[in-house]
Amino acid sequence: MASPDLTPKRPDPDALLALARADRPGRLKIFLGAAPGVGKTYAMLAAAQRLKAEGHPPVVGLVETHGRKETVALTEGLEILPRRPVAYRGQFLEEFDLDAALARRPALLIVDELAHTNADGSRHPKRWQDVQELLDAGIDVWTALNIQHLESLADVVAQITGVQVRETVPDAILQTAQDVVLVDIPPDELIARLKAGKIYLPQTAARATENFFNRGNLTALRELALRRTADRVEDQMTQILRQKAIEGPWGASERLMVCVGPDGSGEKLVRLAARQAASLNASWIAVSLARPGAPHGPDSLDLAESLGAEVQRLTSTDFAADLLRLARRENVTQILLGQRGRALSRALLALTEDIPVMVVPLGSLPRRLDLSALTAPGLVLDLGLAALVTGLGVAVGTGLDALMELPNLSMVFLLGVLAASALRGARSASLAAGLSFLAYNFFFIEPVHTLTIAKPHELFALLIFLAVALLTGSLTARIRAQVQTAVAQTRAIEAQAGFSRKLAVASTEEDVLWAAVTQVHALMGSTAILLVPEGPDLIARAAWPPDELTDPAERTAARWALEKAEAAGWRTGTLPNIRFRFEPLRTPGRVVGVLGFEPRDPSEPLSPEDETQLSATIEQAALALDRALLVREAVKAAALEENEKIRDALLTSLSHDLRTPLAAILGSVTTLQARGGLAAGQALDLLQTIGQEAGRLNRFVGNLMEMSRIDQGALKMRRDWVDVGDAVRDAVERCGKTHPGRVTRISLAPDLRFIRGDQDLLAQVIFNLADNAHKYADEGEVAIHARNEGDQVVISVTDEGPGIKPVDLERVFEKFYRGGGTDRRKAGTGLGLSICRGLVQAMGGTIEAQSPAIRRRGTRMVVRLPAAELPEEA
Template sequence: MPAGDPEKRPDPDALLALSQRERPGRLKIFLGAAPGVGKTCAMLQEAHRLRAEGVDVVLGLIETHGRAETEALAAGLETLPRRHIDHRGQPLEEFDIDAALARRPALLVVDELAHTNAPQSRHPKRWQDIRELLDAGIDVWTALNIQHLESLADVVARITGAPMRETVPDVLLQEAQDVVLVDIPPDELIARLKAGKVYLPQTARRAVEKFFTPGNLTALRELALRRTAERVDDQMTEILRQKAIEGPWAAAERLLVCLVADGSSDALIRQTARLASALNADWIALLLAPPGDPAQPDRRASEALRLVETLGGTAQRRTSADFAADILRVARREHVTQILLGHRPRGPLARLLRQSLAEALAARAEGIAVHLLPLPGPAPAAARRRLDALRRGLTRPGLPADLALAGLATTGVIAIGHALAAVMELPNLSMIFLAGVLICGTLRGTRAAVLAALLSCLGYNFFFIEPLHTFSIARPHEFLALLIFLVVASLTGSWTGRIRAQARAALAQTRGVEAQAAFSRQLSAASSAEDVAWAMVTQVQGGLGGKAILLLVEGSELVPCAAWPPEEIADPVEMTAARWAFEKGEVAGWRTATLPNLRLRFHPLATPRHVVAVLGYEPPDRDQPLSVADEAKLAVAVEQAAVALDRALLVREAVKAAAMQENENIRDALLASLGHDLRTPLAAITGAVTTLQRGETDLRPDQRTELLDTIGQEAARLNRFVGNLLEMSRIDQGVVKVRRDWVDVGDAIRLAAERARKTHPGRQTRVSLAPDLGFVRGDQDLLSQVIFNLLDNAHKYGESEVSVHARNEGDQVAISVTDDGPGVKPADLERIFEKFFRAGGTDRRKPGTGLGLSICRGLVRAMGGTIKAESPAIRRRGTRLIVRLPLAELPQDEEAR
């Protein structure tokens, strides 16, 4: 590298950034896609590990949100007391930065980086507190959700429909020495949410419906993954810049947007930020100014540079006489792969006289792509305002606007006619005036066209028919031609206006039909009353404007179900009108006979059976009544939503009825099992006891022993039956407690086989265990119970012999129990694990309740394993039940024993 080449020396900005990053305090951010992914738990687990290694770790502030697992992880670590603030009579608790600075731990854990502090705090934002701690030399760990980054706030708002009120500058993520991505799949996060591990149950339900949808979580997860990958790319970039390695590199995209201090800068900056986010690319904004400009940037330029920094870009300002050369110099130094320019349309003369900046860059940029971003035309602000006013005037209904357009068109046509007459002799200029009439008819309609025809007739007479500049007509054929022109122009303009009106009506009707079809598809796809409610309020708000709220009928009460905007609520007086609409089945509220001064009008959603809901609608302009078309749209939407809601409610009732029927079936099965499986052993016990009582002196000792054995066996059978019922109840309630001990699978199988031999003395149980059989983590009693249930079931449905085999399969232990019975139908291989299902159907000669295999599945899942059935098993007969449990390694001290 030449010593005097300034372009190939290490980047001073990169070296400065490196020196700044080497300050005493280090920042580590645990980044997640959404609340509940486990950022706080990951921080606390790492904090416990460092604490065990002797690091001075202190919890500055942890938000547990009532989560038991988070509270358990926070226990055992030193926690700073919170600072109490009284804000408008409401007590608040905030992070105490003074206590943290006084304590000065080696590592401080502060949760929720995007939090907004109470008004009386030293800094308005918590991230500013953390910066002060870093400057004081304290290492800080914190947590952040991707939606709180400033550059992504608008993108997240469009994805989720919820605005982000608390944001963090992107530069803070860039300054962090470490960024740890904490990620779980959307389905698992939704399951955690429904289980109450993220929010309280009442909050969790609304969160699942509004924010925590699979689509939203997938989009947020992609943003988090992209931003983390971008952070890794930034680290590589800094290393290469510090070592003066030239680019551009193919490893990642780098963007450079060129700005000038005008009103287009903000649009260019935002487009570049979105493109950089989509490409996972770093980006630079270069503000260019020609020589002779003031040294200090003006207000507009300063605002543009601040916006660049806010959105995560790097801002630079250059004064240059050769924009193309300086842009390429910066691009090569910063290893830019794409240059972005704002582009306005240029006229033919400008293209002929001067080469554009884009053309100059494209000709000289080797290996760098040049992109043009469209900008509005170069019309000055005042001219744009005049054009906007003229456009609004042309679209405003009324005679003055029609007359103004007709006069403007006629004046323009007269000017064109004079210009043409000056260069050539035209025998008839009436066609030019007819063009003005057609323009008025196209833009405004029939009335404007007829007015243009009248004004054109007068103007043609005054300026082009001799004697000129009078309304007299010297020759009769000129009068006849003028009269024909007036009739033709009026008819043509009238037809043009009618065609325009019909086209606009057809377009409006087409859009209405498309919107109605989309609404119908939404209602057809809606599977619940809540889905129908949201489709209804969004349809009303999108089609008519204003605000909408839907109140669902539950019993005799009206419950808010959906609203747009989401924060819309009805006050007590408006609820009175809503109840009137519900009880009477009539429209009430705004511009009706009942409470007409309210802001909302309530429509009952009625079906032939009853009123299912009430829609509250507030129009955008309450001073004007709804048009006939809007009334029709609202009525159709109400009718469709009523039918869809009634269908959804019927589905809900059908599901409830099916659940009740299932409960009835289970009850019938339970009663049938009780009737058989309790009566049989009770009858045997009763008979044996009666025989013992009556024949106390006549019975031989062997008979007495046989009767006592019968009593013992049947009592054990009863005990197993009741135990199965209790065990199934505990599994259903989720209260089965599984110990996590090291279990010898071979011992568990031997215990279960011995128990099965005693229970079924006339049957053979063959055991085959692999010599290298491993251990599992679980409960030996429960595992033995599972194997015994499988053996008991196999003996009931087998014929002579039952075999149990165990071996290692990869990282699992596989235990199989095989019988030689008739087998199970393929359709029933999964159903046999359902409660009260019996492969023998209604055949009660086979003892049992149909609970054994269901209990086995519940216990195996509690120990982290799986169970399945195969049939046929051997020689086209029999059934094999296979249990797989994860292998566990014994600790070294256990192996030594």
Template sequence: MPAGEPEKRPDPDALLALSQRDRPGRLKIFLGAAPGVGKTCAMLQEAHRVRAEGRDVVLGLIETHGRAETEALAAGLETLPRRRIDYRGQMLEEFDIDAALARRPALLVVDELAHTNAPQSRHPKRWQDVREVLDAGIDVWTALNIQHLESLADVVARITGVTVRETVPDVMVQEAQDVVLVDIPPDELIARLKAGKVYLPQTARRAVEKFFTPGNLTALRELALRRTAERVDDQMTEILRQKAIEGPWASAERLLVCLFPDGSGDALIRQTARLASALNAGWVALVLAPPYDPGAVSEAERRATDAMRLVETLGGEALRLTSAEFAEDILRVARRENVTQILLGHRRQGRFARLLRRSLPEALAERAEGIAVHVLPLPELEKTAPLPSFDTLRRLVSEPGLLADLGLAVLATSGVVAIGHALAAVMELPNLSMIFLAGVLICGTLRGTRAAVLAALLSFLAYNFFFIEPLYTLSIARPHEFLALLIFLAVASLTGSWTGRIRAQARAALTQTRMIEAQAAFSRQLSAASSAEDVAWAMVTQVHGLMGGKAILLLVEGNELLPCAAWPPEEIADPVEMTAARWAFEKGETAGWRTATLPNLRWRFHPLATPRHVVAVLGYEPPDRDQPLSAADEAKLAAAVEQTAVALDRALLVREAVKAAAMQENENIRDALLASLGHDLRTPLAAITGAVTTLQRGEDALREDQRTDLLDTIGQEAGRLNRFVGNLLEMSRIDQGVVKVRRDWVDVGDAIRLAVDRARKAHPGRQTRISLAPDLGFVRGDQELLSQVVFNLLDNAHKYGETEVSVHARNESDEVVISVTDDGPGVKPADLERIFEKFFRAGGTDRRKPGTGLGLSICRGLVRAMGGTIKAESPAIRRRGTRLIVRLPLADLPAELSRDEEAR
């Protein structure tokens, strides 16, 4: 390798793609333009050939569609039995992937890659089955029609009028090691169709009338040919990259046009677009610009922005390149973009300029190995480049910052002259040029290239006038001093120019860093936003902070656009402006100020589009509507729109998920309530109705004890209904937050005794054991509600317990602890928290246990209202039972209550 030449290494991305594609199984696709071209027959013929060579070939699934020739080709090859699936009373036959994996042939033939599997299959699509077989190390051959390719489905629908439902992702074709095109002329295919070799006669007749027309077949054939050619081109490009053969690769033409922001690029752009259209080639426009001070937007910057818009309008890709070495950077971009031809506009140069340096076309032609360089004549450049006129000079003088640069140059030069005189007064210095260079460097560092060049010119004159004999004249007595002065001017000019360029690059880098930091902060802000409103506020403040002007975000609600956030806070009242906003929403295109739709409006509207739909519209009003946005501002705005669209879509999805969860919860509660009403109302009503009917019909024949029993039944069931309705009302009050808890001093022991007495009456056949600590304290709350809590706990314990329920209460630290324990089968660990949910019953769907599933939920609501907590433990005793524990904060009694308690 020659010295200084960089080592050529394989493209790491190409090697990574190669390693990913070198999977254990290899895929071969037989691609056709339409059904009936002979894909399956070609695949079977090839399978017979490789089987004759000794390879293990198995037919996983072949669709013959009743064709005799296909059935004859399939005969003689081992065929796997199909998997039979009973779906809605119909027996379906599908590819048996498990049988294929168990058989593990060297080559498996699977027809119709785009087929949709039966609902009970492992994968919904056959191409997913094929991918699993490939991952298992089995080679697969398959067949595919071009209309089933995912990226071409909409194109095929426009061509044929038939919407393709079964599609295959393009990645399957990209990952295939071989793609074989099976093709026949449209007339021959139609003849095969009419002869019944493709479909049955009735189906064939309809197909010829609708799908298999000469125009449709020709268009599909062109799509298949183009897609196959693109695949071959991609394969060749990958091979060249893997072998470290540097681009360009002449497999397809790609143009690169270089533009300078001097107003001469429009004609060059249009000429390149026409050439690219004639060559059927892609093209890229590269807008070139030297490093500039990003503090101000110049006329050249505005022209560059207009040129990039024109490129995008004509279908090209616009890139921007800020560089000091154009030739090297242009070639770097060209090789990266796989460009085969570079186009430049020709500008006539003077002889002196040609002597100083080579032109850009000459530099490119010398270095562009394998890339054609075209120089296009632009006659209008000669007309637009006359000698400087008075208007040109006036524009140059009036350019912002010129007076400041000139003032700094005069000040620096005056200071250097003063320093030079002071030094000359105390010592003899043979040459003071280095001091003047210091002034030039100071101007270049503080103000840039223009100030440095002005300082170099003033230093040249001041050095001659004040320090070269004869003094105080511009004459030069000795020739060597004249040569030294010229060298000083050249060195000062170059030094100042490079200093200014470094300063501009440093400021540009600083601006870029600040923009990256702002975008990173904006990304963090969007990530932390939990709602659509937060995202909207982050968006409008970001746009206003980066670009000034006004910003408003209109959120899509149904089919309407509603203001969500604005900065400064205001709304768009003009109906015409809202018309542009609706256009952006409905069409998914930018509308308003300086766009193709309603360009004279004050606002510009950008749709925030996601893969699903447009979620919002951003309105932006620039601070100066007479000036277009620069390319940098356009990039900032586009980045903010893309980031916000993703964040807003995420926030809306979260909102939808919360709504869906709430709806599901309401649905569950509704189902549980209906089930509970169906049982817990019907049972007592049936008992009451039966007792009343018996009393009415057999009033004279009933004994007194029977009448008493029936009346007791009516009373008990009526009480049961009353508790059920009371629980529903109590739960409704808790959910609505209207439960009012009195803040009295409550004797916990009295509340427990009242609840136990009530429970003994409700469950007369059950035993309740009570144990209260002698020093049991008081709590602040409502004695009636606390008694209701303990009763609900006892009621629940009696329902699920077996023989005995115990109640304990004690003081523990600064709390009163009440526990109710049963001796039932207990609660599963996963249900210990769920038993406090509404309508949840530990018995599941078992309705033999009476109740509504509201008791414990009411307990939790009431305990929380009194500032306490409740939890469940299981097992409780001897690996059985459930213990429900209530903790309430102790209350400090006033002095008089303390004395009464001590006396009692």
């Protein structure tokens, strides 16, 4: 007997992820019915009255009572938001006011008729999109829906009832609802309600009973509603079991692939695949198939995406091999094809034994004659080229026939067919083959100048010529299309590579913005604009050609794209009638901006190639802009950190360097005041201490003020003739007063040149260096030398102290840097050398520290200033 498995069971990660996605701010409850009149709105308002009685009254955003007294009575006592009047075709309609609901922000809002289409000019074309915005805002919503309005069931309902459903809701809305309440009554009771005038007016009810509201239709719709509700309950139970790690007979995960082409069967096939995927709880992929050079059909793919499919486009010359390769890469377990894909299904079955291929019957699909090739642009050029090459073939053939006797001139015409195919494609080749067939018969087959053929073998040869011409023309056209596709792809890759290079070298946010808008402008051929958030505002930072968003609807769409991280504007679900489409620049952590562009042709959707390039451009721009913003934030953080260090150093200096001399001054003053009978020598010593410490305070404050002037650029430098020797002597004289008894030796070159600058500031620099040297020279002397060196005047200040570590030779010029010394009195404030560098640089010179200086110790500060030429005397 096998021992039980005691290993702890872990919850299913996919189930937990689905739970996290479903845990949105607002909760959605749908009252689902099989048909109008079953009592969805009544049941919803009855539940609202029960909540009101419990002390939690909901707010009515919109309810359609259709004049039914029982339904109207249930709205009494409930707060009802006013509707928004909208002008439409000369009259005013009353629509749900989304902005008023968001401003009121109730805990629970009732919004009836989920599948309703909003009037033109509304923010969203569909009411279910209004409901999604309410949910995202954290508002719970109750709504009502009939089963025939589900997107995947639209064609089934049309087949059952004969009525085409125009207003549909994506199945994902029903799947993501936290609660679904099925409102159901038997068909006979519903028909009785209809005849009693409780649903429509009597004349309308009579027509409805004959058409939509018959027993068969209502029974079929009731079954659809019951099945879909049961499927959803099963899905919920499955998710709960997986989240709680309860074992069950879970099968392998199914994954469907549906293949759609450019014919009219795509929408039916996509809806059927969506229903099958829902019944199997399977994910699915919709693949659009097209030959090189042929367009993909966007309508079926848009529908598939709205029904929850992953969409891919496949351009290939070998559909079977490429589809099978894609299926294996995506772990597909079933492939669905339409009834016109039997040849493809046979090719797939010949290549695989492990993936089932199903050909789905889609009913009668009339094969209409495709006249698009005759009405497409460029027909005149194709026909003209075909006539030209045929005429040239006749001329060349006539000339050759006059010069020599050739058994067969068909090769001349075949050459023209190949030329037409290479220049214009398959249509021109087909026209050229047909004209060559007629011209060859008319001019070169006996009897000439007629379309009759005397000899049977000539007819056979002519037919062979036509077949060969069509075949070679078709092959050449296919090669031409493949070459054009390859060239287009190469250009797209080159464009993206060039854009990537621009982004790689873009060092600032501005560079990234302009690179992005110029790339999108080149791709779309129209205005591109890029907006970035700055505080509460969304600012247009780059546009090409220069443009501004002046339309309030455009600004609203851009703001929507930023806040909701989804596209808005042209051909989207939000404000689809404006001129721009706005795409959010999304990164894994945030939305860093919004890119807007105008389409080339607002009446046509973007081609798949343009969509692909646009998506790649947006992704690259988002990452590059995010990187630039991170760099800017890092620089700002580094500056703040540096400012914090300076602030801490300043506070430390203030707390010590002000307190120490103040303590000495206060102590001396207190002693003088308390002991009036001090000896003259003692009083003199105390007064001398007061003077020295006051001088220290004065120098400290002066250094702070000087540093502040340098940092703020407020230092005004004179450009006078400066005698460097006089500045050195002034500094040494001042140093003698500050450090009495200490030796400061000077050595000045006899031909010392003048400089242009400020003599007082130069003397300040030399004094700061000498003062700093005396602090670290212990009892040794300080030497100051000045000499000419090329076109510079070099001043050096050397001490005999312990010297500076090599790693600190540059750092000693930083503000508040003290070299790690523990003697803060000796080290000072750490501003002296920083002030020296600022003053020297203001005079156009440089300063550096050298250590060791003499006898493997000491420090030498070297100042280099540009020498000035004295003006010649007149």
